[in-house]
Amino acid sequence: MLSPEILSWIWLIAKVLIVLVVVMVGFVMNMVWAERKVSAFIQQRRGPNRVGPMGLIQVVADILKMAFKEEVIPREADRLIHFLAPCIIFTMAITALAVIPYDPWFYITDVDFGILFVVAAASMGTYAVMLAGWGTGSKYPLFGGTRSAAQLISYEVPMLLSMMSVAVMAGSLSLQDIVSAQAKLWFCVSQFPAFLVYTIAMFAETNRLPFDMPEAEAEIATGYMAEFSSLRWGWFYAGEYANMVVASFVMTSLFLGGWQGPLAPGWWWFLLKAAAVLFLMLWVRWTFPRVRYDQLMALGWKILIPVALVNLIATATLKVLL
Amino acid sequence: MIVIPLIKGMLHTLRRFLFGPTFTVQYPNRKRWFIFKKEERKRIPERARWRIALQRHEDGKERCVACMLCSAACPSEAIYIEGAVNDLSKPISHGERFARVWNWDMGRCIFCGFCAEACPEEAIIMTDDYELAKYTRDELILYKADLLLPQGTPPRRVWLGFYRELPPDSPVTKPLGVHVRYERYLRRENPTLYKPFYNRAKRVHQFLLDEGKEAK
Numbered sequence: 001m002l003s004p005e006i007l008s009w010i011w012l013i014a015k016v017l018i019v020l021v022v023v024m025v026g027f028v029m030n031m032v033w034a035e036r037k038v039s040a041f042i043q044q045r046r047g048p049n050r051v052g053p054m055g056l057i058q059v060v061a062d063i064l065k066m067a068f069k070e071e072v073i074p075r076e077a078d079r080l081i082h083f084l085a086p087c088i089i090f091t092m093a094i095t096a097l098a099v100i101p102y103d104p105w106f107y108i109t110d111v112d113f114g115i116l117f118v119v120a121a122a123s124m125g126t127y128a129v130m131l132a133g134w135g136t137g138s139k140y141p142l143f144g145g146t147r148s149a150a151q152l153i154s155y156e157v158p159m160l161l162s163m164m165s166v167a168v169m170a171g172s173l174s175l176q177d178i179v180s181a182q183a184k185l186w187f188c189v190s191q192f193p194a195f196l197v198y199t200i201a202m203f204a205e206t207n208r209l210p211f212d213m214p215e216a217e218a219e220i221a222t223g224y225m226a227e228f229s230s231l232r233w234g235w236f237y238a239g240e241y242a243n244m245v246v247a248s249f250v251m252t253s254l255f256l257g258g259w260q261g262p263l264a265p266g267w268w269w270f271l272l273k274a275a276a277v278l279f280l281m282l283w284v285r286w287t288f289p290r291v292r293y294d295q296l297m298a299l300g301w302k303i304l305i306p307v308a309l310v311n312l313i314a315t316a317t318l319k320v321l322l
Numbered sequence: 323m324i325v326i327p328l329i330k331g332m333l334h335t336l337r338r339f340l341f342g343p344t345f346t347v348q349y350p351n352r353k354r355w356f357i358f359k360k361e362e363r364k365r366i367p368e369r370a371r372w373r374i375a376l377q378r379h380e381d382g383k384e385r386c387v388a389c390m391l392c393s394a395a396c397p398s399e400a401i402y403i404e405g406a407v408n409d410l411s412k413p414i415s416h417g418e419r420f421a422r423v424w425n426w427d428m429g430r431c432i433f434c435g436f437c438a439e440a441c442p443e444e445a446i447i448m449t450d451d452y453e454l455a456k457y458t459r460d461e462l463i464l465y466k467a468d469l470l471l472p473q474g475t476p477p478r479r480v481w482l483g484f485y486r487e488l489p490p491d492s493p494v495t496k497p498l499g500v501h502v503r504y505e506r507y508l509r510r511e512n513p514t515l516y517k518p519f520y521n522r523a524k525r526v527h528q529f530l531l532d533e534g535k536e537a538k
Contacts, residue, residue: 038339040344041338041339041342041344042335042338042339042342043338044338044342044343044344044345045344045345045346046344046346046348049348283332283335283336283339284332286335287331287332287334287335288328288331
């Protein structure tokens with residue numbers, strides 16, 4: 001007989017599998033396709049349309065191509081770190097999925113420190129970039145890794161500050177509580193400065209244009225990914241998109257009301273909002289050019305951190321007074 | 323404000339994303355049973371110099387009279403012709419002779435158009451058929467049956483040169499190409515030195531004959 005304990009374990013594993021399948025197949029793979037299609041439409045091309053209907057199976061072809069490529073490991077590389085970096089980036093990217101509230105009743109786990117968990121996982125992903133830069137024993141990847149570290153410091157701070165003002169509004173660090181607190185008004189309205197700061201920091205956090213300093217092709221030749229090939233490069237690629245998906249999930253939960261929405265079930269609203277955020281990321285990427293490194297730093301330290309800090313103080317003061 | 327140009331840029335790309343026309347030509351589009359794909363190809367100019375073709379008279383007789391001027395004019399020796407005398411009861415061309423063998427080696431051809439220019443009968447024209455890729459070298463040799471246009475194809479005039487426009491109804495007089503004049507000069511000045519062309523197309527023809535195959 002199946003005891004309730006075993007059943008709950010099976011349900012937990014089933015939830016993890018459902019989330020992984022939905023995120024990996026539904027989002028990460030289709031994001032690769034969507035990125036190519038959106039960029040093509042913006043540039044008035046057609047994009048991939050040969051493999052499968054509308055090129056949807058192009059990603060499978062790409063994965064097969066990557067799997068059959070030769071794997072080159074540089075002589076100077078630290079083999080352990082070179083092996084670990086792609087594993088870490090992807091693992092850490094999908095770790096944050098554990099605390100995301102997809103639905104009032106569907107979530108893998110709901111912890112009291114949900115925001116901290118998400119930020120910790122995202123920061124660990126940056127470690128993978130730094131390790132990749134160091135472990136390949138090559139110049140440009142090292143530049144990329146160093147840039148990633150500097151970018152982490154200057155963008156993790158405003159991101160956390162903006163998240164903290166949201167937490168102050170909701171009175172909890174748990175993502176499920178934060179979503180519940182947005183029943184009347186989404187935080188993207190009541191916390192508009194924090195919303196802007198988080199949006200900008202999100203691009204830097206996920207290494208997307210216009211802030212993709214660690215992998216700037218024109219300057220440092222794809223940076224930390226330069227010495228990776230075959231499926232290891234593929235894991236970096238997938239990790240980048242998984243990071244984007246996680247960032248969009250977090251933004252949906254924190255600012256866009258999560259699963260709140262009329263008529264349709266909660267998970268439907270959640271995925272719809274996440275898809276909208278993802279489209280915004282693609283849209284911004286194919287609109288703006290890459291900023292200079294000092295501009296990036298100036299934006300982070302001189303504008304975003306003061307704005308987020310003032311917003312946090314004002315929110316806390318109002319919360320105490322009212 | 324720095325925000326306004328950012329929004330302008332976003333709206334620009336959004337407009338392109340939603341309403342922008344696509345300029346891609348879906349050229350090598352295979353038709354599949356489960357998905358309809360429109361075949362698109364780029365329109366190339368009418369006077370493009372691609373695959374050559376042999377014209378016919380209006381009554382279906384071949385225009386080529388096997389005068390060998392094209393073969394003589396060809397700088398890369400890509401044309402091989404064997405002439406034969408017409409059977410008067412059922413002639414193949416209007417002249418006394420006709421081309422029994424007319425081989426064109428596409429692998430050697432440089433698409434200069436001298437053959438079309440040299441032809442006194444306007445038998446050779448250059449068409450806009452540019453899909454010339456083949457899998458083997460033997461396929462690169464086209465025979466008379468491949469080159470002859472079907473009866474009823476509207477006749478096309480070869481205009482003087484390729485860059486000089488003539489009024490379409492003016493009588494076309496064709497000067498001989500420089501290679502033809504050079505050949506005639508050689509033949510006249512030093513008949514013993516002159517040798518007929520032994521080119522690859524002829525070798526292949528001979529090879530096919532030796533193999534017992536009937537040349538097309």
